[in-house]
Amino acid sequence: MTPAFAPDSPDARNLHVIAPDRLDDWLAAAPPHWAGWLKATGFEAGYGETRLLPGADGVEAAVVGLGSAQARRRLRFGLAKAVASLPQGDWRLTGDMTPEERSEAALGWLMAGYRFDRYRPGKAEKPQPRLVAPEGVDAARLEAMAAGEFLTRDLVNTPSADMGPDELEAAFRALAARFGAEVEAVKGEALEAGFPMVHAVGRASDRAPRILSMTWGTGPKLTLVGKGVCFDTGGLNIKPTSGMHLMKKDMGGAATVLGLAKMIMTLALPVRLRVIVPMVENAISGRALRPRDILTSRKGLTVEVNDTDAEGRLILGDALAWADEEAPDLLVSMATLTGSARVAVGPDLAPYYATEDAVAAALEAGAKAGFDPVWRLPFWDAYETMIEPGIADLDNCPPGSFAGSVTAALFLRRFVSCPRYLHFDIYAHAPAELPGRTKGGTGQGARAVLSALPALMGV
Known part of the structure; x- marks a missing residue:
């Protein structure tokens, strides 16, 4: 499935975008049968509210409401709600929209075309209406964003x-x-010797653990690290049934960095890109990692395992140490790491940590440009003692329920020495159907990082 805009053609029908405060003027200038129809059906130009407009041979055009500024703040990609109401064919957006609104509408339209039908081959969805790229948008960039998002969703949605x-x-x-x-x-004995924590987490499964690195391009060094726990039982600290239901998404960090890498490579950005993904299944067997085991990491730091269900930070610790050895100009990790992050900001925001305020400022601007909301949480130095158990250098899961996402981020920071480090504690799952986002796997933070790269990397 490749998201793409339709070529412009005279056959494309108009989708008129109307703001509520301009509705009366638009109706006054519209053909009487259109105006009468819209008034009769109670059209108020609410955000994403859609009506088909009749013509002599069927549907001639359509209207969609731009809604209030408050409605647009509350809901991203609201104009993508129109896609489900439109007949097949090519459509062209018309109306008074800012460049940002056109880009958001166009990206939302592309992402609304995603379908995960691998397990329903006999129920293929009907072709979606296509959008002509609106004037002034960077069509190639939006298509790359959507294609990377589709890869992420496919990987997360696939059962373990x-x-x-x-x-x-x-x-x-x-x-x-x-x-x-x-x-x-890196696999087998080499993994056990060079990446002890990755091996320790994955050794209980008959699906062997490993770590992979991908290198592409030239330019400033950008390294992406993604958590690839393909299923998480919790290990010997086994999760309850309710906690396992979504654990196929515990490789959402890996899926997201691969989606971001696809965006970067599709756009041929002038960076030296490296992607590192440790891949494990956190299973249960006689070889499983035990509570209170002490591991010696790739970096040499010792880690007391106080919870085998806090395995993501273990494999990321080794992966980050490997990434850090070549001193990248920017290091980014993404992981479905803690339930604490979900409690703090819910499923729609991507909480992140940044070692430099300038990096955070660039990311915030990128989040706005990429329609990919993020929220900064602190590397709070005062909590460093919480991850120091006394018997080892680090504790992988301090007791108590306070600041779980922060202490996990502080744990990861111990494996990084390069000055510019971003860590995302994402959810990677949309719990409900939303405009431009189907229920299930979803990317978070990737478009924000992509949009921040000009400021962060000078590309």
């Missing part, structure tokens, strides 16, 4: 039986091959 470490590696290699990137894989 079909998305274990082998399958995630295959997806990783397929993306690398498409763009001519180099791949390095």
Whole structure:
């Protein structure tokens, strides 16, 4: 599935975008049968409110409401609600819209075309109406954003039986091959020796753990690290049934960095891109990691395992240490790491941590430009003692329920020395159908990072 805009043509029908405060003027200038129809059906130009407009041979055009400024603040991609109401064919947006509103509408339209039908081959969805790229938008960039998002959603939505470490590696290699990137894989004895925490987390499963690195391009060094826990039982600190229902998405960090990498490579940005993904299944067997075990990480730091269900920060610790060894200009990690982050900001915001205020400022601007909301949480130094158990250098899960996302971020920071580091504690799942976002797997933070790269990397 490749999201793309339709070519402009005379056959494209108009989708008129109307703001509520301009509705009366628009109706006064519209053909009487259109105006009468809209008044009779109670059209008020609410955000995403859509009506088809009749013509001699059927549907001639359509209108969609721009809604109030408050409504637009509350809901992203509201104009994408129109897609489900429109007949097949090509459509062109018309009306008074800012460049930002046109870009948001166009991106939302592309993302509304996503379907996950791998397990419903006999129920293929009907073709979606297509949008002509609105004037003034960067069509190639929006198409790249949507294509990267589709990859992320596909990976997260695939059940763990079909998305274990082998399958995630295959997806990783397929993306690398498409763009001519180099791949390095570390497995078996080399993994145990070089990445002890990755091996320790994954050794209980008969689906062998591994870590992969992809390298592409030239320019300033950008390294992305994604958590690739293909399923998380919690290990010996086993999760309850309710806690396992969504654990196929515990590789959402890996899926998101692969989606972001696809965006970057599709746009041929002048960066030296490296993507690192540790791939494991946190299973239960006689070889499972035990509570109170002490691991020696790749960096040399010792870690007491106080909760085997806090495995994501273990594999990321080794991965970040590897990434940090070549001193990237910007290091970004993404992970479905803590329930505390969901309690703090819910499923729609992507909380992040930044070591530099300038990096955070660039990301905030990128989030606005990419229609990808983020929220900064602090690397709060006063909590450093919470991750120091005394018996080892670090505690992977301090007791108590306070500041769980912050202490996890502080744990990861211990494995990083490069000055510019961003960490995202994402959810990677939309719990309900929303405009431009189907229920299920979703990317978070990728478009914000992509849009921030000009400021962060000078590209």
